Amino acid sequence: xxxxxxxxxxxxxxxxxxxALLQSESVQGFALISPTFVYALIxxxxxxxVVLAHSFWTQHYLTIDHTFTLENYRIALTEPIYRxxxxxxxxxxxxxxxxxxxxxxxxxxxxxxHGGRHKSLWLFLITIPFWTSYLLRVMSWKVILxxxxxxxxxxxxxxxxxxxxxxxxxNSSAVIITLTHAWAAFAILPIFVSLEKVDRTLVxxxxxxxxxxLHSFLRVTLPxxxxxxxxAALIVMIPTVGDYVTPKLVxxxxxxxxxxxxxxxxxxxxxxxxxxxxxxxxxxxxSLMAGATVLIIRAIQRLAR
Amino acid sequence: xxxxxxxFAGGWLTAxxxxxxxxxxxxxxxxxxxxxxxxxxPKFPLTGYTLKWYEDLPKTPAxxxxxxxxxxxxxSASVLATLLGILAARSITRYRYPGRRTINGLxxxxxxxxxxxxxxxxxxxxxxxxxxxxxxxxxxxxxxxxIPYSMTVLTAGFEGFDRSLExxxxxxxxxxxxxxxxxxxxxxAPAIISSLLVCFxxxxxxxxxxxxxxxxxxxxxxYIWGQLRFAAKLPxxxxxxxxxxxxxxxxxxxxxxxxRRAARRTQNEGGLYA
Amino acid sequence: xxxxxxxxxxxxxxxMIEIRSVTRSYGAFKALDDATLTIxxxxxxxxxxxxxxxxxxxxxxxAGFDNxxxxxxxxxxQSMEGIPANRRPTNMVFQSYAIFPHLNVExxxxxxxxxxxxxxxxxxxxxxxxxAQVSLTGLGKRLATELSGGQRQRVALARALVMRPKVLLxxxxxxxxxxxxxxxxxxxxxxxxxxxxxxxxxxxxxxxxALAMSDRIAVMFGGKIxxxxxxxxxxxxxxxxxxxxxxxxxNFVKAEIVEENAASLVVDTLGFGRVxxxxxxxxxxxGGGATLGIRPERLRVLWDNATAKFEVAGKVVERxxxxxxxxxxxxxxxxxxxxxxxxxxxxxxxxxxVGTSIRLAYDPEALVAMAD
Numbered sequence: 001x002x003x004x005x006x007x008x009x010x011x012x013x014x015x016x017x018x019x020a021l022l023q024s025e026s027v028q029g030f031a032l033i034s035p036t037f038v039y040a041l042i043x044x045x046x047x048x049x050v051v052l053a054h055s056f057w058t059q060h061y062l063t064i065d066h067t068f069t070l071e072n073y074r075i076a077l078t079e080p081i082y083r084x085x086x087x088x089x090x091x092x093x094x095x096x097x098x099x100x101x102x103x104x105x106x107x108x109x110x111x112x113x114h115g116g117r118h119k120s121l122w123l124f125l126i127t128i129p130f131w132t133s134y135l136l137r138v139m140s141w142k143v144i145l146x147x148x149x150x151x152x153x154x155x156x157x158x159x160x161x162x163x164x165x166x167x168x169x170x171n172s173s174a175v176i177i178t179l180t181h182a183w184a185a186f187a188i189l190p191i192f193v194s195l196e197k198v199d200r201t202l203v204x205x206x207x208x209x210x211x212x213x214l215h216s217f218l219r220v221t222l223p224x225x226x227x228x229x230x231x232a233a234l235i236v237m238i239p240t241v242g243d244y245v246t247p248k249l250v251x252x253x254x255x256x257x258x259x260x261x262x263x264x265x266x267x268x269x270x271x272x273x274x275x276x277x278x279x280x281x282x283x284x285x286x287s288l289m290a291g292a293t294v295l296i297i298r299a300i301q302r303l304a305r
Numbered sequence: 306x307x308x309x310x311x312x313f314a315g316g317w318l319t320a321x322x323x324x325x326x327x328x329x330x331x332x333x334x335x336x337x338x339x340x341x342x343x344x345x346x347p348k349f350p351l352t353g354y355t356l357k358w359y360e361d362l363p364k365t366p367a368x369x370x371x372x373x374x375x376x377x378x379x380x381s382a383s384v385l386a387t388l389l390g391i392l393a394a395r396s397i398t399r400y401r402y403p404g405r406r407t408i409n410g411l412x413x414x415x416x417x418x419x420x421x422x423x424x425x426x427x428x429x430x431x432x433x434x435x436x437x438x439x440x441x442x443x444x445x446x447x448x449x450x451x452i453p454y455s456m457t458v459l460t461a462g463f464e465g466f467d468r469s470l471e472x473x474x475x476x477x478x479x480x481x482x483x484x485x486x487x488x489x490x491x492x493x494a495p496a497i498i499s500s501l502l503v504c505f506x507x508x509x510x511x512x513x514x515x516x517x518x519x520x521x522x523x524x525x526x527x528y529i530w531g532q533l534r535f536a537a538k539l540p541x542x543x544x545x546x547x548x549x550x551x552x553x554x555x556x557x558x559x560x561x562x563x564x565r566r567a568a569r570r571t572q573n574e575g576g577l578y579a
Numbered sequence: 580x581x582x583x584x585x586x587x588x589x590x591x592x593x594x595m596i597e598i599r600s601v602t603r604s605y606g607a608f609k610a611l612d613d614a615t616l617t618i619x620x621x622x623x624x625x626x627x628x629x630x631x632x633x634x635x636x637x638x639x640x641x642a643g644f645d646n647x648x649x650x651x652x653x654x655x656x657q658s659m660e661g662i663p664a665n666r667r668p669t670n671m672v673f674q675s676y677a678i679f680p681h682l683n684v685e686x687x688x689x690x691x692x693x694x695x696x697x698x699x700x701x702x703x704x705x706x707x708x709x710x711a712q713v714s715l716t717g718l719g720k721r722l723a724t725e726l727s728g729g730q731r732q733r734v735a736l737a738r739a740l741v742m743r744p745k746v747l748l749x750x751x752x753x754x755x756x757x758x759x760x761x762x763x764x765x766x767x768x769x770x771x772x773x774x775x776x777x778x779x780x781x782x783x784x785x786x787x788x789a790l791a792m793s794d795r796i797a798v799m800f801g802g803k804i805x806x807x808x809x810x811x812x813x814x815x816x817x818x819x820x821x822x823x824x825x826x827x828x829x830n831f832v833k834a835e836i837v838e839e840n841a842a843s844l845v846v847d848t849l850g851f852g853r854v855x856x857x858x859x860x861x862x863x864x865x866g867g868g869a870t871l872g873i874r875p876e877r878l879r880v881l882w883d884n885a886t887a888k889f890e891v892a893g894k895v896v897e898r899x900x901x902x903x904x905x906x907x908x909x910x911x912x913x914x915x916x917x918x919x920x921x922x923x924x925x926x927x928x929x930x931x932x933v934g935t936s937i938r939l940a941y942d943p944e945a946l947v948a949m950a951d
Contacts, residue, residue, distance in 0.1 A: 029400025033408055036393035036452060040412050043449045047426030100557020107325050110318040119517060121324070124561055129329045130501075131557040133510035135526045136546045139533065140332040143339065143347045143543075150335055153348035184329060235417055244513050249533070259421040266425055266517070276429070279422050472644055473677035475664040477691030479740060487690075491681045 021245055054276035064272070072277030082261060082278060089258040089282065092172055093241040096179040097233045097293075100187040103180070104232060108191035109221075112198075113304065131187035138249050141178040145169040145250065178246050183239075187232040189259020190252025195221070226301045233297070234290050241286045242279075258282050336550060340543035358544040359385060370544065371528035378440055378524055382447035383504035383579065390455030390500055397456075409456075416453040419517055423450065424517035425578055431518065438520035446514040451504040456534050462496025490562065495563040502560035504527040525549060585716065594656075595620040595746060595778045596641060601650035603636050609638040612648070612802040618746075618780060620794075623772045625781045625789040627880045631824070634782045635750060637799075639779065642748050643667045651814065655745045670739035671748040674755070676731045678723040684710070684720035684734050692743045709741035712771065729760050736768075747772075749781045753788060763789050785828050788879035790814060798822050815874075818859055823872050830878075830918045835950070839864060842925050844948050846871060848893055849913035851941075856948045862951050870949045875906070875921040877945035880928055880937055887940030891920065895935045905929045 055072055058065045076082050111122045129137070144150045145168040152164035169172065198221055205215035244259040250258065258278060265275025339347035343355045353527070362368060397409055416424055424446070433440050474484040512526035519527065529545060532538040583736045585670035596618040618929040626634035639645040640652060643664030652659045654668055670691075679687050686836040688706045697705070704734050710913045713733035718726075726734065732752060739747055743916040752768075753761045769792045772779045782790050789796050790810040797807045804819045817823035820831060837853065848871055854869070881887060896917060899907035905928040920939060922928035929939065 016569045025400050027400035029396045030400040031407065032400070033393050033396035033405075036389040036412055039389055039448070040414075040452070043427055043430075043445060044411065044415060044423070047430040049425075050429050050433060051422075100325050103325070106318055106321050110322045114318060120565070125326060125331065128554060128557060129333055131506055131510075132333060132550045133512070133526060133546070135510070135512040136336065136549060137333060139529070139542070143335055143539075144332055146347075148346050148348050150347060150349060153350075157349050157541075181328065181332060182324075217554065224406065234478050238417050239419050242347060242421040244421045245562040259419065262421055262425060266428065275425060279425060282419070283422060312916075322603055449813070453679070467677060469673040469675050469677040470679060472642075473671070473673055473679075474690070475644075476642060476669075476671045477738065478665050478694045479691070480665055488679060 002118045004263050023303070033159075041225065047275055051276045051279055054273050055280045057273045059273050072274050073281065075274060076277045076281045079133055079300040082258070085256060085261050085284060086282065088172065088256075089241050090231050090285060092175055092179070092257065093178050093243075093286065094289065094293075096183065097187075099176070099180045100183050100236050101191070101229060101232050103227070104184060104187035108188050108195055108228070110187075112121075112192055112195035122190075127185045128186055130182075134182060134246055137182055138178055138246050141174070141181065144167065145174055145177075146185050165296050170252045174250040175246050175255040178250050179240050179243060182246070183236045187236050190231040190235060191225060191228040194225040198224045223301050226297060230297050232295050233293055237290055237293065238286055242282060308375065315426050337547040340547045342540075342542065344539060346561050347543065356538040359548075361541055362544055362548075367523070368525075368528060371523045371525050374440055374522050375524040376514070376524075378447060379505045379508040381444045381545070382451055382508040385444070386448045386451035386455045386504045387459075387497060387500045390452055390459050390504075393452070394456050394459035394463050398460055398466070399468070411454060413453045417449045420450075424514045427514070428517050429451075438518060440519065440522050440524075441517045442518040442550045443522075443524065444538040446510060446518045447504075447508040449508050450511065450514060454503050454507060455500040458500040458560075459493070459496050462493050462499070462564070466492060476538050480561045495566045499560040499563040502563075506556045510549065510553060531567065583598045585766075593620045595654065597651075597720050598637070598641075598652050599653075601637070601640065601647045601652060602688045603633075603640065604647065604648045609802050611640075611647075614799075614804050616797060616804060616807060618778060618927070619802045620841065621776050621778055622794040623769065623779045623781070623792055625783055625793040625796045626790040626799060627783055627786060627796050627825075629784055631797040631800040631801075634784075634799050638671075638750055638780060638782045640750050641670055641746070656677060665748070668745040669748055669789065670742045670746075671743040671750065672732070672739050672752045674750045674752070676735040676752075676755075678726070678731050678734055678738075680723045681721070684715065684723070684726070685717065687734055687740045688719075688741050689737060694740045704736075705741055709737040711830055712740060712775070714814070728756055729764065732756065732764065736771070740771075742779065742824075745858070746778045746780060748780060751782055753783070754785070761788070765878050768792060787944070788827070797872045799826065800825075815945075816857075816859055817872070817949065818862075820870060820872070823947075823949065828875045828919055828921070829872045830875060831916070832914065834869045834871045836864065836869050837866055838941045844869070846948060851889075851946065854943055854946055856943070856946055859948060862948065865950050872947045872949055873918075873945050878909075878918060878920045878941050880907070880920065880922050880926075880931070881940050882926060885940075888939075889943055890938050890940050891918075892936065892938045895931055895933050895937060898929075898931060898933055900929050905931075907931065907937075 054064070056068050056070070058067070058069055060070065076086075098260055107126065111126075115122050141147070146152070147164050147166060147169065149169070150160070151168055155161045156164065202220050202224070203216050207213075207222045211219060241257075241259060242259045242262075244263060247255045247257040247260055251260075260280045262275050262282070265271045267277065269275075335347065336547055336570070342351050343357075344351075345354040370430060393409075393412055397405065418463065426447070427442075427446050428438075431438065431445075435505055436442055466489075470488055471484050474488045475481070499521055508524060513531060515524045516530065523531065525545070529542050532542045594617045596616075596740050598614055598616040600613045601611055602609060614637060616634070626637060628634050632771055633894060636645060641654065643662065645660065657668075659667060678784075679690065682690070685706055689702055692702050692705060695830050699858075701724075706719070707716070710719060715730065715733050717739060720731065721729065721730075723734070732755075735752070749768075753764050755783075758762060762876055765788055767912050768781075772792075772950060780811055781789070781792065796807055797809060798805045798813060800821055805822050806813060808816070813822065814826050817826060817829075820829075822890055823829040823831075834848045834854075837847055838845035838856070842858055843855055844862070845853065845855045846869055847853050851871065854871065879887075881890060891911050893909040893911040895907050896910050897906075899906040899908075902924075903919050904923055906915045907920040907922060907928065918939070
């Protein structure tokens, strides 16, 4: 018999315990993810906490006064300019997410149910424009909608209008169209994923039980894909509310959004605390709106049954 | 009802799908079209074919600087984000531990946060920490927003990976490092390259974060942004934009092919009658 | 199909694997509960049980992919504590085969040899030898993806055997194959084990597989080892109803213990009357009752006026045809459950009409007593 087997039990125990600890799933897994986790803590969590802190401070010229105050929030919520910008941003992001989801659903449905062998090709085709520069896509809408742009010159060439229309560019509709286009792929993917999860035999079962195509869609497919619709709406709504490039390029005076005001506080106006308060307010309000959207979609889902 | 039936049977849907593709691609197509048009303003009818806007590009030093900066930022950000992504994706797919979902959620959060919020909050911290704004700070920002994409690509690549392959390697006498080198790495290499390409593309095209976090250096999107103020510079911007579009398109196509190859490779394993 | 002749290779009684009071718990759940077991050098040993019985956990602890919460495992007289999987004298055939998809057959088989730095010619020779052992000669350049299920299994075998381990561990190696191939591989695996003389430890949930291949079997339930014995003894003398049931059909009859001594039991039953049987080793009396079991094929139909020393009479209530055999369900007056009888069809058991009164012969040796 080897010495190892006859080792004192106490020694064997501690050794086994130390091994167990080193080899334990939790420790290894956590050690492995910690660099990435720490990176996210330093460049995401810490910055957001710093923004939160700033929103309760005030700035006098170049120095920050660290006394706690709610003044920034009073300004952010009551000053007409910021209140209007916030409302407009919310309105635009809500409209954009509504349209992207409505337009995306049939596509996601088509790919999932009728994509056949070409499913991944369709998905690839639809996501490819999304990978091109966001700035360039916004720029191309400026080229299309501009006074001397593609649409105006095209319509004039066809004899539909006599002189270029100024109504196309520099308003919130232009912002909505551009954003709807820019976020299309983002809405399709979550809906597609949830439709893929719908067990096809459930649809067959509904048909077997007497439902026509419309009813089986409304009573089975649509409710089961609701989680996808919800995440599609949120994934579009939250980022678009803070969009900076689109309003700046195609929004004009009527299409300015809250991000442009936030940027101004960190640029020309140099009022970081106010910028911070505007950021926090925007995030809070859009979170509330997102929550409400989830509740509304769930309520509709329940009614549809 | 029959119309409805046909609608769901796919006829209308197919037509709609093609229209949708047109809607997605049409705006983007105008960039290359007008970049080879002789007229300096993008409007119909087209006036004639020229490559002069492209020929002017290499003659612009500011543009070349911006391109070089974009390359440096893109390579650094994609390598760093992919390294961090590999660690996190491996941890998420291989281990079970408390807080795993929360940590994953946190790492993925930049994907759904408004870029402006990310940009200004990082800006504040960097200024507080006394970091001077430079390409380095842009890289830091880009790594943060690239990690979620890297994670998505890599977890998909790692997930189908049969754990018994690594056990088989250990069973045959290979050390942990040897197993990683001889089994894990060759298996996931396509996913890693795919992640590098995706991150590079994102960094190359990203504007808002670069705009806020850079000092005096410009990247290509920042350069384009600056040129947009001048109507006369538009054709050059269109030409440059077209090149960027083509670059993104090629990179993403290669990434997609690699991603599929990776998926095929891992999914074949364990197939009973493959 | 030639039956593999079991135990034709003389076995030593030397222990190859010793498992002493091994427990593996996950929180409150015990995947393996105080298992003690000795596996001998050169034997084909099977761990048999339903899924979740702890058999795979035990195998993975022998391989080094898992560690006992308490207890010890030694292989070849050497304690395995603290020795990682890559330094153990064991090799494994995985359930999924775990063939490296980026390598061809040769490279898969040579995978572990590369570490040994044998030199090119010796390595090639050993790979060739291993491929020949599993009848894969000539397929060395094939990619893993180009192989059939059976071929993949052979590659997995060759890859492990080429390492010349002291113990070969097989984790449900045949479960992915179809029935015919599985039966063929059972014979081949047994032959291979006889040829190489290495200790094989097989994990399976298929009782026929375990019976056909093993020198000895450990039957496991709920993390505990219920019985360790030769296939014949396990089948004929199961220690309890659970083991009896798992190994195949068994008729259970209630019995009263009349007399008990060291070697035998005398019990009274309805239907079979007073019976004297060998007392099983693990028999622990639990009150005055016991259960008597008899396998369906140990009951034979008595034709016409034939008589037997031991017989019971009853009436056929169901008949099920299975090709070479017929199952009869026979009601016996006094028995609460009818007896199930398996009869070969060469005398016309498939033609016995339901409702016929028949007599069944049995050998009291075939009756096995089990504790309640």
